[in-house]
Amino acid sequence: MDSLELFSRKIRISKNELKQALTHYSFYESKDENKANGRLVFEGMFVFKGQVAEILAKYFNGNGTQLQHVLGNLFRKQYLNCLFDEWTLKKWVRVAENFDVNAHKHIFVYAIFGCISRLDVDIRRKFIFQYILCEQNKHILNHVTRNKDLIHQTKELAKKSLGKTIKTEMQITPDIRHKAIVSFTNGTVLAEATSKSYRYARKKAMKLALQIISNINLDKYINESNYIERVQKRIEEEKAKKQMQLQQKLAEKEKRRIQKIEEAKRIKKARDLARKKAQVEAKKRKAEREKILTIKASKEQRPLSANKRRYLEDKKK
Numbered sequence: 057m058d059s060l061e062l063f064s065r066k067i068r069i070s071k072n073e074l075k076q077a078l079t080h081y082s083f084y085e086s087k088d089e090n091k092a093n094g095r096l097v098f099e100g101m102f103v104f105k106g107q108v109a110e111i112l113a114k115y116f117n118g119n120g121t122q123l124q125h126v127l128g129n130l131f132r133k134q135y136l137n138c139l140f141d142e143w144t145l146k147k148w149v150r151v152a153e154n155f156d157v158n159a160h161k162h163i164f165v166y167a168i169f170g171c172i173s174r175l176d177v178d179i180r181r182k183f184i185f186q187y188i189l190c191e192q193n194k195h196i197l198n199h200v201t202r203n204k205d206l207i208h209q210t211k212e213l214a215k216k217s218l219g220k221t222i223k224t225e226m227q228i229t230p231d232i233r234h235k236a237i238v239s240f241t242n243g244t245v246l247a248e249a250t251s252k253s254y255r256y257a258r259k260k261a262m263k264l265a266l267q268i269i270s271n272i273n274l275d276k277y278i279n280e281s282n283y284i285e286r287v288q289k290r291i292e293e294e295k296a297k298k299q300m301q302l303q304q305k306l307a308e309k310e311k312r313r314i315q316k317i318e319e320a321k322r323i324k325k326a327r328d329l330a331r332k333k334a335q336v337e338a339k340k341r342k343a344e345r346e347k348i349l350t351i352k353a354s355k356e357q358r359p360l361s362a363n364k365r366r367y368l369e370d371k372k373k
Contacts, residue, residue, distance in 0.1 A: 063143065068183070077170065077171050078145060080152070093170075107173060111189065126196055224237070234250065234252070
């Protein structure tokens with residue numbers, strides 16, 4: 057019994073289906089889609105993923121957006137590549153010679169998922185809990201979003217340090233922006249924040265409330281009614297200071313950029329002057345050479361004197 061058949065038995069699909077799942081259409085000269093894994097890849101990406109989504113919707117907590125993020129992370133390309141290597145599929149895939157298998161590992165894994173999607177419910181679910189909703193992905197299934205964790209921290213800290221309960225109220229401002237107000241149940245406003253985004257305004261206000269509660273000294277809070285306002289003012293001042301430092305950094309960066317541009321212009325100007333000077337000197341040298349050649353040619357064309365003619369005739373003898 058070969059290793060491919062052992063693997064097919066392990067994941068409960070037939071050897072012929074597994075061969076088709078591991079065959080890319082480029083393997084055939086006729087590009088025959090019917091013999092390749094194209095339809096299986098489609099079923100893996102949408103049918104099988106939908107079957108996993110059905111389990112998430114039925115048995116896992118979270119809103120629609122959170123479950124969507126969980127589903128996306130379960131089928132992340134990095135994890136699919138790990139499954140490809142774990143199953144040692146590279147020695148069985150059938151592709152054209154110029155096909156890059158390493159860049160397309162995930163499509164063969166999706167093709168196997170497509171085969172699994174056709175199996176009975178019990179076998180399919182066993183596969184899902186063995187390879188998808190498994191120990192390797194436990195950190196994804198147990199993930200708590202930052203915003204939810206932030207709200208929990210703020211509520212717990214207010215309860216433990218001040219013995220008070222906080223609430224969040226959302227309003228719409230006249231300029232159509234979301235305004236979040238975090239306050240105690242007695243009406244004392246703890247923090248406010250506005251934003252175009254509903255979620256960001258709420259998160260921003262809760263974060264500010266958490267900072268204020270973290271900085272509150274319980275004795276001063278009891279004895280001084282304006283302590284929250286002063287703490288809030290200090291946080292805003294620190295925020296303004298950071299903003300100023302950021303602006304200074306940006307200004308310095310812009311200054312360096314302008315200096316580089318000016319330096320580049322200066323170098324270009326110097327190069328242009330040097331090139332023009334070299335061109336002038338080259339023209340001067342050329343004119344001098346032409347002058348010398350003209351004088352030499354005029355001398356050669358001058359008629360010989362009687363003495364020089366006799367000299368040349370005697371020299372020939």
